[in-house]
Amino acid sequence: MLNGIPLFWYLIVSAALFCIGLYGVMARKNTIAMLMGVELMLNAVNINLIAFWRYVTPKSTAGLAFAAFIFVVAAAEAAVGLGLIISVYRNTRSVDPEKIDSLKL
Amino acid sequence: MILTIQQILFIVIALVVLISAVLVVTTRNLFHAALFLVVSFFGVAGFYVLLDAGFFAAVQVMIYIGAISILFIFAVMLTRDVITSARGNSQWIAAAVVAAAIFIIAAILLGPAALIIRGREFGNVQWSDPNGPAATSATVIGDLGRGLVSFNQYAVPFLLGAVLLLVAMVGAIWVARERRSRDMAAERAAAAADDIGSDTDQPVQEELPLPDNSMATEKH
Numbered sequence: 001m002l003n004g005i006p007l008f009w010y011l012i013v014s015a016a017l018f019c020i021g022l023y024g025v026m027a028r029k030n031t032i033a034m035l036m037g038v039e040l041m042l043n044a045v046n047i048n049l050i051a052f053w054r055y056v057t058p059k060s061t062a063g064l065a066f067a068a069f070i071f072v073v074a075a076a077e078a079a080v081g082l083g084l085i086i087s088v089y090r091n092t093r094s095v096d097p098e099k100i101d102s103l104k105l
Numbered sequence: 106m107i108l109t110i111q112q113i114l115f116i117v118i119a120l121v122v123l124i125s126a127v128l129v130v131t132t133r134n135l136f137h138a139a140l141f142l143v144v145s146f147f148g149v150a151g152f153y154v155l156l157d158a159g160f161f162a163a164v165q166v167m168i169y170i171g172a173i174s175i176l177f178i179f180a181v182m183l184t185r186d187v188i189t190s191a192r193g194n195s196q197w198i199a200a201a202v203v204a205a206a207i208f209i210i211a212a213i214l215l216g217p218a219a220l221i222i223r224g225r226e227f228g229n230v231q232w233s234d235p236n237g238p239a240a241t242s243a244t245v246i247g248d249l250g251r252g253l254v255s256f257n258q259y260a261v262p263f264l265l266g267a268v269l270l271l272v273a274m275v276g277a278i279w280v281a282r283e284r285r286s287r288d289m290a291a292e293r294a295a296a297a298a299d300d301i302g303s304d305t306d307q308p309v310q311e312e313l314p315l316p317d318n319s320m321a322t323e324k325h
Contacts, residue, residue, distance in 0.1 A: 004109040011211075019211075026203065030187060043146065046161075050161060059245070061245060064245070065259050072269060079273050
């Protein structure tokens with residue numbers, strides 16, 4: 001189903017998605033929203049991996065294996081990150097990253 | 106220039122993905138942000154279909170939409186006091202500038218237009234055949250499955266991934282568990298004792314039930 005879609009279309013869209021996620025991580029005032037930005041960035045990486053697999057080495061499975069491991073890492077990261085956020089929220093009633101500073105000297 | 110069906114589909118999906126992603130990072134209500142995240146994940150699954158990776162489209166729908174975004178919605182609902190938050194923090198302008206700059210650099214490096222700086226040409230990389238090789242058979246997914254359990258290929262990373270998921274699950278339950286109020290009270294008493302002890306040496310310190318404290322800390 002590649003008829004006429006050049007590879008760089010995928011690369012540009014995934015670069016845009018990555019940068020939107022990066023903006024979300026840097027600019028949001030809520031830790032959950034920052035994690036959403038991280039998920040967008042991981043999705044951008046996965047689009048790139050699968051697009052390169054399809055256009056460059058469709059007979060090898062390396063690109064697909066990398067994408068599968070990114071799924072695993074994303075699931076683990078979301079579970080641990082949200083667990084941490086809920087624990088912090090229980091103790092401080094806040095999820096503002098600027099207020100979570102109990103490790104600061 | 107007439108667009109093919111696939112190109113039109115690509116453009117529609119790309120617009121859906123990018124617009125909902127922008128809404129994810131700008132909406133004030135976090136619940137709406139989580140729902141837009143689901144829309145964005147659906148669009149990415151559409152990309153996988155266009156890329157002949159139907160298996161990964163299904164995995165995307167099951168893992169990202171079925172599991173991760175549900176986790177996000179749970180987290181948003183469990184922190185309802187702060188469900189709306191400011192659109193950005195004090196550095197959002199700098200963040201937007203950095204993100205836009207990175208995107209422009211990436212677009213120049215990846216796109217078909219070459220940028221010439223002092224006689225050196227940047228960008229315009231020729232990525233193999235612009236239309237890609239012919240579609241492969243469905244055996245690639247079977248090869249991937251066999252590769253994941255074959256020690257010549259990805260068996261070790263596969264097992265490490267399994268261990269990672271187990272550790273993440275146990276760790277998430279451990280970190281986010283509800284603590285009993287008695288333990289919390291004991292901890293607070295211990296913390297207060299530490300504070301008092303470091304500030305001034307007062308006899309209050311002796312009244313605290315020390316054995317209880319040590320038990321409470323052992324439990325954690």
